[in-house]
Amino acid sequence: MAQASGRFSRRKRLTRPKEFNRVFEAAERTADRRFTVLFRANRLSTPRLGLAITKRRVPRATTRHRIKRQIRESFRAHQSLLKGLDLVVLARAGLEALENRDLRVSLEWHWQQVHKRCKGLSSDSSASTAG
Helix, strand or coil: CHHHHHHCCHEEEEECCCHHHHHHCEEEEEEEECCEEEEEEECCCCCEEEEEEECCCCCCCCHHHHHHHHHHHHHHHHHHCCCCEEEEECCCCCCCHCHHHHHHHHHHHHHHHHHHHHHHHHHHHHHHHHH
């Protein structure tokens, strides 16, 4: 993979409270014991990611940073599944005890669920407009 495509550039991040609030206002969600992922269409050709990994859920800074790195790495690897979406990943309690492998498995599941639901929505809307 080319270095430029692997970067987590500013245009692929939710950076303003207004952008986060837009997702929180009318998001769909996937959830498991590790994460909750909120997502909403963004009218862009690229996905954007926001992280809400709070000190309350993950008290140690080094662990929070490790978890954020895992999320960003997984997001970069799955961008093609998530085109045109704004996503916010929220941590659930007990996350700090998990291995990186477990975090990646959970995130993979979330990305697949988001992709399936968005694919279903677009095919449902095209079917309803056709009839």
